[in-house]
Amino acid sequence: MKILGPSRSGLSTRLFGVALIVGISSSPVLSQSFNDTGDILARSAEVEDIDYKIMVQRATQTAIWGMPAAGMIDFLKGIRRDLGGDYNDIIYLNKPFDSKHGFLTANDVTAYAWASMTSEPGPLVIEVPAATEKVNYFGTIVNAWDVPIVDVGPDGFDEGAGGKYLMLPPGYEGDMSLEEFTEAGYLPFETDTYEYGFSFRPKLTNGGTDADAAEYAQTIKVYYLSEADNPPPNNYLEASEVPYDSLPYYNETFFQDLNDYVQNNPIRPQDKVMVNFLKDLGIEKGKPFEPSELQMQAMNEGLLLAYASMQNYFVTPGKAMIPLWVDDSGEMRSQWLIWDFADGQPEAGFPYETETEVLVDARAGGSYFWITYLPKQLGGGTFYLTGLRDSDGEMYDHNQTYKLNVPADTPADDFWSVIVYSMETKSFIRNVDPVGLSERDTDAMQANEDGSYDIFFGPEAPEGMESNWIPTTEPYFLLFRLYGPQEGWLESGWMLGDLEK
Template sequence: MNKKLFTSTFLAAALAISSPISMLQASTEGSFDDTGGVLATTNAIKDIEYQIMVQRATQLAIWAMPAVGMNDFITATRRDLGGDLNDVIYLSKPFDSKHGFLTANDVTAYSWASLTSEPGPIIIEVPAASDKVNYFGTVVNAWDQPIEDVGPAGADKGKGGKYLFLPPGYKGDKSKEELQKEGYLVYQTDTYQYGFSFRPVLSNGGTDADAAEYAQKIKIYYLADAANPPPTKYFDAAEKPYDCLPYYNFTFFEDINDSIQNNPIRPQDKVMVSLAKGLGIEKGKPFKPTERQKKAIEEGLSLAYASMQDYFIAPGKAMIPLWKKDNTLLSQWLVWNFAPGQPQSGFPYETEDSVLVDDRAGGSYFWITYLPKYLGSGTFYLTGLRDKKGDLLDATSTYKLNVPKDTPAKDFWSVIVYSMETKGFVRNAKRVGLSSRNKETMQVNSDGSYDVYLGPKAPKGKESNWIPTGEDFFLLFRLYGPESKTFYKTWVLGDIEKI
């Protein structure tokens, strides 16, 4: 897999792509009728077939963003671990900079898996909460749409459970109701492939080692094998350079093809799937695009990336200010701006008459995965894109963030640096974040607050409070166990200041 994302020159070129309309207006060829309408001749738009391929590549990439993110977990498990579908991946210690994962945290020993129900109904057996570990997490379909949450906040209420997923068109010997009576938590689904990511919640002195042991109690097997399940395979990714980031090159369209080939075509996706044929992607056929199609894919993908990046950083789109009064910003920190109704409906990114293509791409799955079915209050996220003056955070500057002593997190707070380019950790950084769990090694101010420094080099004497950057970046500030649902009405996190 080519892990090169883009060059700045290539991305700049994406923004300069001329539209067919502008080319038509610039052309001296063609004719006009008396009403001013254009009667385009065959020469009015140069190489219309190629221009249409570029446009379709752009829209296909934005449409398929969530499916690509899910497929990259499968790719990474196979390539980096030698595992496969239905295997459980876990961490014996949290992520670090060698791991490629969209906006993951560096304080949690996650577990996750990709699986398929194409051979038949499949079961994820989630262990009951122990006195030291329980799970917070979600099972999603191949489009990253939440199916169900697990653990104390999910369907099993912390008692553990057998989550049974019925494939599309399931017609088994037992009905859904009969299977429920047998103790299964049953879900009819519209894709064959699924994924899950579970975050362990530690208590009573629980450790990452406890979380790793707990992860190896997850079982995945088919309903047909329920009487005598074969052993589940487990892979520890803590020391492996596991990389499930999406990359905006030819592999992106290989991911789109894989998703189309390995799942049913849903009614809401038929139009886009039919347009994919013009780029060499067709259900039941090998993906072997011509050089001309590859060139169009590359050009269209650069524009798609630029569009999603713009959605991510543009004020009022993916994020909105948390602290604002009378149209005046009290702080540059932002909160996620989900499309109306999506948190309440479980983030399907579909309504009665629409598929919310841009909202789910640039608004979410361009930079995150595994939204929960039910939005809870266990963690609160703040996003930092700009410094106090409103400028985007950059690679060469050094910044300071003061974290007050009274930060309202019952468990702990955490601040992590992410690459603006990849939305993952800054590659090969000495550390990717700091948290109140590091207070034993961090310098503390006389008022009990902490100054966190962000930049390519640590300020002299401040190494223990420094997070390396070295490229354009953004921050996520997480409050684990916020003290209330309205804490932000009496508490404000100060701006990131350039020094």
């Protein structure tokens, strides 16, 4: 390692390096004698409820570690519980989500398609349809840890041509090589979990509608490679009127999720330490999950701290998010924030691992506590602004009424959208209508003389402004999306104003 110092000559640089090394060598970092025990034996004898306290610690740390896996399991649980479906069924919408749906920071303007799948029986084929004149997909296939495997569609691996994406299970040793699979017309990918998910967002063009997106979703196919000569028909389950819920809940069901992950997937080398910790909570591969009352109590206590830690990561400036607009001195010009992922993760495709560590906190509080299905490569024609605080720098108060002015020149070639999300669940607030407003709603909204729109947030609509109002019945945050952000908009000087009381 080179040690560089402020110097005028090579000699002074060398002297600076030597001085620094000597200083480090002589620094009393561990200034204690062999007899300085600190009475650890006597002090440790006073610790009570050791097993329980260890269980609580195990619960906290494994919950933060397992956040992405729990979130992915909940998609499958919702498919089974709310739709009567199972692995490899395709879920689609005739119209976008609304407040009865539980889905981390989903939008309310597009009719998604999604599925939960497994390759435990063997290699799995996911046929993604080619783009049409009216519909194409932006989306990602992920593993059981929500790690992106591949993006699909015009912005993804198939570039809009569609394709047979082949998920090879962990340790697969078949007769064909990756090259031979490719020559046979597949798009093969080696994976490290059995379970996968996909969430595809339809892009509508040339007058395409939600009905076109629903029809397009029913051309997705999922089957096993062993069935490729005669694939069985898929089950297509429509969920727009069903209160489908894929949210994680921070109670004993969270550890049911982690148990499902452990039972349904091979244990990866990077997860062995945490899987060992789960044994203290009654989770062990190949054994039924039958926790005692004490273990349940420890889980709930540990989850409280885990949730508090991830929530703190989410709302603390400089952790999950940073300001977009700052002046030359670094002072904030606006309270709107952008996502600040861990260094190198967007470029690496969001594995949340480096050569030396698993980025547990950044992976949980910095992402999967509040979002799912990150793309392999950022892009896809959407820019996200996150709102937590008003013009005074105070967290939004759901009992107050705020106004947001959306300028007429908002730089979105497709449209803009603003959605209210529950601060507690990171999904839509339940039992409100609407959950958001967008440029697609402006025919029914009141415009200002300059072409801008005032959007109101609060427990009640201002008189006469019901069409421009989004209800807030609990603590919340906002996502403002630019669909099709205009080229060069960041350098244009355009800025979205803060919420004003």
